[in-house]
Structures are given as structure tokens and as C-alpha cells.
Amino acid sequence: xxxxxxxxxxxxxxxxxxxxxxxxxxxxxxxxxxxxxxxxxxxxxxxxxxxxxxxxxxxxxxxxxxxxxxxxxxxxxxxxxxxxxxxxxxxxxxxxxxxxxxxxxxxxxxxxxxxxxxxxxxxxxxxxxxxxxxxxxxxxxxxxxxxxxxxxxxxxxxxxxxxxxxxxxxxxxxxxxxxxxxxxxxxxxxxxxxxxxxxxxxxxxxxxxxxxxxxxxxxxxxxxxxxxxxxxxxxxxxxxxxxxxxxxxxxxxxxxxxxxxxxxxxxxxxxxxxxxxxxxxxxxxxxxxxxxxxxxxxxxxxxxxxxxxxxxxxxxxxxxxxxxxxxxxxxxxxxxxxxxxxxxxxxxxxxxxxxxxxxxxxxxxxxxxxxxxxxxxxxxxxxxxxxxxxxxxxxxxxxxxxxxxxxxxxxxxxxxxxxxxxxxxxxxxxxxxxxxxxxxxxxxxxxxxxxxxxxxxxxxxxxxxxxxxxxxxxxxxxxxxxxxxxxxxxxxxxxxxxxxxxxxxxxxxxxxxxxxxxxxxxxxxxxxxxxxxxxxxxxxxxxxxxxxxxxxxxxxxxxxxxxxxxxxxxxxxxxxxxxxxxxxxxxxxxxxxxxx
Amino acid sequence: xxxxxxxxxxxxxxxxxxxxxxxxxxxxxxxxxxxxxxxxxxxxxxxxxxxxxxxxxxxxxxxxxxxxxxxxxxxxxxxxxxxxxxxxxxxxxxxxxxxxxxxxxxxxxxxxxxxxxxxxxxxxxxxxxxxxxxxxxxxxxxxxxxxxxxxxxxxxxxxxxxxxxxxxxxxxxxxx
Numbered sequence: 139x140x141x142x143x144x145x146x147x148x149x150x151x152x153x154x155x156x157x158x159x160x161x162x163x164x165x166x167x168x169x170x171x172x173x174x175x176x177x178x179x180x181x182x183x184x185x186x187x188x189x190x191x192x193x194x195x196x197x198x199x200x201x202x203x204x205x206x207x208x209x210x211x212x213x214x215x216x217x218x219x220x221x222x223x224x225x226x227x228x229x230x231x232x233x234x235x236x237x238x239x240x241x242x243x244x245x246x247x248x249x250x251x252x253x254x255x256x257x258x259x260x261x262x263x264x265x266x267x268x269x270x271x272x273x274x275x276x277x278x279x280x281x282x283x284x285x286x287x288x289x290x291x292x293x294x295x296x297x298x299x300x301x302x303x304x305x306x307x308x309x310x311x312x313x314x315x316x317x318x319x320x321x322x323x324x325x326x327x328x329x330x331x332x333x334x335x336x337x338x339x340x341x342x343x344x345x346x347x348x349x350x351x352x353x354x355x356x357x358x359x360x361x362x363x364x365x366x367x368x369x370x371x372x373x374x375x376x377x378x379x380x381x382x383x384x385x386x387x388x389x390x391x392x393x394x395x396x397x398x399x400x401x402x403x404x405x406x407x408x409x410x411x412x413x414x415x416x417x418x419x420x421x422x423x424x425x426x427x428x429x430x431x432x433x434x435x436x437x438x439x440x441x442x443x444x445x446x447x448x449x450x451x452x453x454x455x456x457x458x459x460x461x462x463x464x465x466x467x468x469x470x471x472x473x474x475x476x477x478x479x480x481x482x483x484x485x486x487x488x489x490x491x492x493x494x495x496x497x498x499x500x501x502x503x504x505x506x507x508x509x510x511x512x513x514x515x516x517x518x519x520x521x522x523x524x525x526x527x528x529x530x531x532x533x534x535x536x537x538x539x540x541x542x543x544x545x546x547x548x549x550x551x552x553x554x555x556x557x558x559x560x561x562x563x564x565x566x567x568x569x570x571x572x573x574x575x576x577x578x579x580x581x582x583x584x585x586x587x588x589x590x591x592x593x594x595x596x597x598x599x600x601x602x603x604x605x606x607x608x609x610x611x612x613x614x615x616x617x618x619x620x621x622x623x624x625x626x627x628x629x630x631x632x633x634x635x636x637x638x639x640x641x642x643x644x645x646x647x648x649x650x651x652x653x654x655x656x657x658x659x660x661x662x663x664x665x666x667x668x669x670x671x672x673x674x675x676x677x678x679x680x681x682x683x684x685x686x687x688x689x690x691x692x693x694x695x696x697x698x699x700x701x702x703x704x705x706x707x708x709x710x711x712x713x714x715x716x717x718x719x720x721x722x723x724x725x726x727x728x729x730x731x732x733x734x
Numbered sequence: 735x736x737x738x739x740x741x742x743x744x745x746x747x748x749x750x751x752x753x754x755x756x757x758x759x760x761x762x763x764x765x766x767x768x769x770x771x772x773x774x775x776x777x778x779x780x781x782x783x784x785x786x787x788x789x790x791x792x793x794x795x796x797x798x799x800x801x802x803x804x805x806x807x808x809x810x811x812x813x814x815x816x817x818x819x820x821x822x823x824x825x826x827x828x829x830x831x832x833x834x835x836x837x838x839x840x841x842x843x844x845x846x847x848x849x850x851x852x853x854x855x856x857x858x859x860x861x862x863x864x865x866x867x868x869x870x871x872x873x874x875x876x877x878x879x880x881x882x883x884x885x886x887x888x889x890x891x892x893x894x895x896x897x898x899x900x901x902x903x904x905x906x907x908x909x910x
Contacts, residue, residue: 202797231806231908233901235794253785254897258904299907300760346760346773346907348781 163247166194166219166238171252173260174352176284176291178224180213182238185247192242196221201233201254215241224286230257230296257296262342262351264293264303269338271359275328278305280340282323293342300345310335310358333363762906764814765867767860769853773903776849780899783842788897790834791890798882798891799898805875805905812872818861819876820902821854824895827883831892843896 164185172181180196196213199205213221227234233254240247266281280303282293307327308315311334318327330336337358341351762769799805799820808816829847834840860866883891 199794201794202800204795231800231904233797233800254788256900256904347777348774 163192163240163242163245164188165247165250166240167250169236169238169250169252171223171236171255171259172220173255173257174263175260175293175296176224176286177263178222178227178255178257178260180221180223180236180238180252182219182250184219185240188240189242192240193217194219194221194238194240195246196223196236196238197249198223198226198234198236201235207237224291225289227255227257228286228289228291232256259349260296262297262344262349264340264342264354267338267340267354267357269357269359271361274330274332274361274364275326276330276336276338276359276361277326278324278338278340280323297342297344302343302345304341304343306339306341306353308337308339308356310337330361332361335360760907764817764860765811765865767814767857767863767865769856769860771853772849773907776846777900777903779842779846779849780903783839784897784900786834786836786839787832787893791894791897793886793890793894796882796885796894797898797901798879798895799901799905805901808875808905809871811867812869812875814857814860814866815868815872816876817906818854818857818866818868819872820879821850821857823876823879823883824902825850825854828892828895831888832896846899 164187166182166185169180169182172179182194184192193215194213194217195215196210197207198210199207208226210221210223210226213223221236221238223234223236233256235251235254237249237251239249264280264282265284268279268281270277270279284291284293301321303320303323305318305320305325305327306315307318307330309331327338335358337356339353339356341353343351759770759772762771805816825847829843829850832843834843857866883895885891886894
């Protein structure tokens with residue numbers, strides 16, 4: 139009994155003591171931070187049975203430092219239930235604690251501490267927005283600055299990463315709201331209805347964490363009725379201007395299209411022209427060889443006949459050549475562009491029978507400069523040359539001057555149909571000149587086709603300067619001596635019997651000169667090359683298919699070949715072309731150049 | 735024809751969408767090392783238990799991760815190295831000592847630990863590929879963290895470290 143009674147007494151005593159310890163002041167409850175951006179509020183609830191004169195004290199500290207609790211001056215002995223701690227808790231990298239206790243008279247309650255608080259936990263809010271209306275677009279600018287005491291706090295200081303803004307657009311008349319998500323601080327809301335009032339509010343958001351956010355206050359704007367008249371006027375003016383511009387362009391285009399520059403007639407036609415001229419000249423000059431105006435285009439098939447007659451051997455050679463040479467594209471008729479005048483008395487080339495372009499044989503090769511206007515002059519001075527003769531034997535020297543230059547050039551040029559007329563002149567003189575392919579003969583006449591690159595005004599086979607290279611070569615050859623005066627006269631070394639002026643198909647035809655040449659040449663060459671084992675071997679291969687076209691009389695070439703070999707080597711442009719040419723030249727021998 | 739076009743469109747859209755980081759998945763750039771991490775998931779798990787965990791930590795004068803030395807004022811070149819060390823530290827030393835009596839809390843801690851494990855693996859790969867170079871400065875800072883940790887007993891240190899997870903996440907997000 140004694141122990142129990144003792145215990146009881148003790149308990150009562152303790153109880154009394156406890157009670158008399160005073161009304162232990164109840165500490166505030168629910169002490170927490172209710173913070174917004176730049177407004178960190180500490181809130182609490184009063185404890186149980188608070189006395190009427192209860193006051194509260196607030197302290198704070200920084201987590202992790204040695205610092206002790208610091209009292210907040212503004213919140214000392216206050217009666218309210220909240221305290222603004224923004225100023226003291228601004229560093230977003232630090233963590234803060236706050237504690238509150240109740241004070242009443244001499245009694246104080248125990249401290250009640252908050253959980254740790256970081257400014258980045260504060261709920262999001264913006265300070266406001268600025269709206270401006272343009273047409274039916276609203277430009278929104280977000281305000282981020284907060285004023286804390288005498289400090290200015292920017293939203294970005296606290297929340298830096300992955301910020302988003304939800305924009306709520308509400309139509310005033312029917313309360314219809316739609317949301318827009320923006321990432322920038324300034325943005326536009328467009329395509330709003332005219333003559334309508336809209337209210338806009340913005341809510342910020344952070345993508346990486348779930349955090350509470352507050353919408354800004356709504357701000358309303360009105361979009362006025364569209365000013366149609368001004369727009370209409372503007373539209374009309376601008377569209378009319380555009381239409382005028384387009385019309386102007388169209389007019390310019392039409393003008394350009396229909397007012398053309400005079401187009402140069404194709405070479406064939408020029409041949410004709412020249413041949414006509416030539417013919418005139420011829421007639422006037424009584425067909426003296428001097429005139430040797432335009433070579434008659436090789437078109438004139440008849441020439442070979444004539445040539446053959448004249449040249450005998452060459453003719454034979456020519457004939458096959460002709461066949462081989464003649465481009466399939468060349469219709470015979472075409473060839474005789476030169477027209478009747480082409481006939482030449484002495485030369486087989488441009489006999490009247492020739493349809494057109496006939497090369498005058500040597501006789502005409504006078505190469506008189508006076509005859510320039512006529513297309514290509516045939517260089518072959520030698521009448522007996524069939525035409526496509528290599529310039530070798532041409533006796534007439536006249537065109538030599540021109541030809542001299544021309545020959546190399548000629549070789550180059552003529553490509554294509556036009557070139558073919560290599561000035562015979564050059565060729566003739568060249569006889570020594572290597573066979574450059576077709577020499578355009580007309581020294582004077584040669585068209586301006588001189589290959590500018592060459593720089594040599596080839597009178598003769600100036601023909602077309604284009605196509606340096608194979609075609610040229612071919613042409614040169616032709617020029618040299620198409621005895622047959624079909625366009626190009628092949629230039630062969632003098633020794634070559636140009637007898638066979640191959641009837642090159644009218645050069646005028648724009649056929650692939652290379653192919654053509656090759657064919658002709660190849661044929662010629664092949665045998666020669668092979669026999670010589672010259673570098674023409676490749677040619678031979680090439681020539682293969684073509685070679686066979688015309689059965690050549692190798693014998694004819696033999697002599698020529700000898701002469702041509704050096705030519706071949708000398709030919710620089712296209713080896714094989716040149717090679718080819720050589721034989722051609724051989725063939726041509728003194729044939730008349732194809733002159734156009 | 736139209737069906738195939740539609741199919742192609744859908745396929746390309748799905749591919750494109752897959753390439754986009756999923757919501758909450760952020761790509762952290764630590765120099766040449768790029769880590770994709772689901773920060774939102776970790777944060778939401780932590781927020782649920784934050785008050786509980788932090789209440790268990792009475793010591794306020796000492797912090798393991800933050801002030802005065804550690805995570806503040808870290809150079810950007812050192813960030814990768816320190817992050818790598820920290821994730822290793824958390825997985826090895828913190829999560830296993832944070833057993834509480836509350837099963838809900840334990841579950842949340844486990845999910846956080848799993849996320850940390852995958853990030854730790856990715857950081858290890860970066861380290862092996864020499865994309866995560868450690869300088870002297872970063873070594874010094876991590877040493878300070880360890881010193882702070884070892885100043886307390888194991889459980890308290892573990893709980894405190896767990897409570898400071900938001901400091902770690904904030905620091906990582908600060909300039910990634």
C-alpha cells in the first residue's frame with residue numbers, strides 16, 4: 139500500500155506541477171511556407187487555447203551553414219498568423235528553415251519549425267501581361283519583374299529552366315475559351331474574329347516538375363471592325379500594279395521573240411548562196427580557174443564522175459570514197475547546192491551538173507582573194523584533181539598563203555557540216571602541209587568560220603571553227619583536196635595523189651563530222667595504217683567497222699600513205715582522226731577541196 | 735496508293751515521336767556526354783516522401799551536398815565528373831542505408847534508386863568513352879562531399895543525403 143500510495147502521490151504531484159508549470163503556451167500549428175514567386179509567406183495557425191494576448195515570433199536560418207537562427211525584425215511580436223520572409227530567402231540555391239513560437243507575457247511556446255524551403259518550390263506566378271492589338275492580332279508581352287522591398291526580383295532568377303506559358307483566350311460574348319502554349323516571353327495571338335472582345339490570361343509552367351501556378355489577371359481587348367475600304371483600295375492598287383508589271387514583261391518577251399536577230403543561214407545554204415555568187419563569178423570570170431570561187435559543194439555527186447574522169451585513178455579512188463564518205467545523211471540533191479554555176483570547166487568539181495556544192499578543182503584554185511566571197515574556195519588549182527585531192531599536187535599556189543595558215547587550222551575546224559569546206563587554198567599550198575583533214579579551200583572566201591581559237595584565218599577550210607579536233611581534222615582533210623570539190627578538200631601531203639577526191643558527202647550536211655570523217659578516213663586509213671603499222675592502229679580498230687564501207691583501192695594509197703604518214707604523226711589534234719584524215723588526204727590527193 | 739501513303743506518314747510520325755524525348759525526359763549535356771534522364775519521375779517520387787525524410791534529419795548545421803563547398807561554384811567542365819561520382823555515391827552508399835519503417839516510403843525510395851541506377855550506368859559508359867574527364871577541381875569537391883558524409887554516422891548521413899536529393903536535382907537542372 140505504501141508504494142502504491144506513494145506512486146499516486148507522485149503522480150498527482152507531477153500532475154499538479156505540470157499544470158502549475160503554467161499554461162504552457164501552445165506553439166503554433168501548421169507552420170508552413172505558402173510561397174509564391176517573390177512572395178515567400180510563412181503561415182501558421184494558433185495553438186490550442188491561445189491566450190488573448192498571444193504574440194508570435196519568427197526566426198529563420200539557412201540549411202547547411204553554421205549560422206544560427208536569425209530573428210526576423212518585421213515579424214517580432216506580431217499578432218497576425220503570417221510573415222513575409224521573401225527578403226531573407228531569395229537565394230534559389232539555398233535551403234531555408236523558419237520557425238515560429240507563440241509569446242504571451244512571460245510565457246513562450248516551444249518553437250515549431252517548418253520543413254526545408256527552397257525558393258524554387260514557390261508556386262509560379264507572373265507579375266502581369268501587356269496587350270496590344272494590331273488588326274486581328276494581339277501582341278502579348280509578359281511581365282516578370284517583382285518588387286520586394288527595395289529589390290527587384292526577376293522571375294527568371296528563380297525559375298530558369300524549361301519555362302512554358304499557357305495562354306487562355308476567352309471570348310467575351312459566349313465565354314468560349316481556348317488555350318495556347320507558348321515558350322517565349324513575347325508572342326502573338328492571331329486570327330481572332332473581327333468585332334469581338336477577348337480576355338486573355340497567362341499561366342506559367344515548368345516542364346520538369348509538378349508545381350503549382352497561378353494565372354495572371356484577365357485582361358480584355360476589343361478587336362474593331364475591319365477597315366475594309368482601306369484594304370480594298372490597297373488590294374486594288376497592288377493588284378493592278380502587279381498586272382501591269384506582268385503585262386510589261388510579257389510585252390518585252392514578245393518583242394524579244396519576234397524581233398530576232400538575223401540568223402545565219404546554215405552552212406549548206408551558205409554554200410548555196412556562195413555558190414550562186416560563185417556561179418555568178420564564174421560565169422563572169424568565164425570559169426577561169428582563178429575564180430575558183432566557192433567550191434562547189436561536194437554535194438554534187440556528179441563531180442566524182444567528173445573527177446574520175448579527170449583524175450582517173452583518183453576518180454576510182456574517189457568513187458569508193460564517195461560511197462564511203464558520203465554521209466548517209468546526205469542526200470545527193472543536197473549536195474548540189476552550189477547550183478549550176480558550180481560547174482567548172484576544167485574542174486570536175488563544180489561542174490554544172492553538180493547539184494550544188496562542187497569543189498572546183500585545181501583550176502579554180504586560183505584562190506584569188508577576189509573570190510573570197512564565195513564560200514570555200516577550192517584550192518585545188520589543179521584541174522585534174524578530182525577535188526578531194528590532197529593538197530599535194532596542186533599546182534596552184536595562189537591560195538597557198540591562205541592555205542598555209544589555214545591548213546592547220548583547217549584541220550581543226552570543220553566539224554559539222556559547215557566546216558567541211560576547207561579552204562582549198564591552204565591546202566594546196568600545203569601540200570606539204572600535213573594532211574590536216576579537210577582543208578577549207580577558199581582562202582578568201584572562207585567563211586568566217588575560222589576557228590577563232592586557231593587564230594588563223596583560214597581562208598580555206600576555215601569553215602567551221604568549231605569542233606576542233608576530229609571534226610576539224612576531217613574537215614581539213616576535205617578541204618585539202620576534195621578534188622571532187624565536194625565541200626572539203628582533204629589535205630594530204632602533196633605527194634598523195636589526190637586523185638580521189640572523195641566525194642565527201644556534202645559537207646554541208648551537218649552530220650557528225652567525226653563519224654563521217656572517220657568512216658571515210660578510216661576506210662582510207664585502215665588499209666594504210668595497217669600496212670604501215672603506224673600509230674594508226676587504234677584507228678584501225680575504230681575504223682574497222684567503217685573501214686569496210688568503201689572498198690578502197692589500196693594501191694592508190696600506197697604512195698599516199700607514205701606521204702601521209704608523216705602527216706599523221708604531225709597531226710596533233712586527234713591522233714586518230716588525223717590519221718584518218720591522212721588517208722583521206724591521200725585520197726584527195728589533189729582532189730579539189732571541197733569548197734563550199 | 736493512298737493507303738500506302740497514309741501508312742508511310744504514320745510510320746514516319748511514330749518514328750519522329752519516338753525520337754522526341756518523352757515528357758519529363760530531359761537530355762542532359764555534360765560536355766560531350768549526353769544523358770537522357772526522367773527528372774519528373776524522380777522529382778515526383780521524392781516530393782511524396784520529402785517531408786517525411788527531412789523530418790528525420792535533425793541536423794541543420796551540416797549539409798552534405800550544398801554549401802559551403804560542394805555543389806556551388808562548380809565549373810562546367812567538372813560537372814560531368816562530379817555527377818558521375820555523385821550517382822555512384824548515392825547508389826552505393828545512400829539508398830541501401832535508408833530503410834525506414836514506412837513501407838510506402840520504402841517503395842518510393844526503391845523507385846528513386848532504380849532511376850539512379852540507370853543514370854549511373856549511362857554515366858559510366860560516358861566515363862569509359864573518355865567523355866567525362868575528371869579534373870583536379872572536381873576531385874577536390876567530391877572529396878569534400880565524402881568528408882561531410884563521413885562526419886556523421888551511417889544512417890544519419892544516409893537519411894540526410896536522401897533528404898538533399900532535391901538539391902542535387904536542382905543543381906543538375908540548373909545549367910544542363
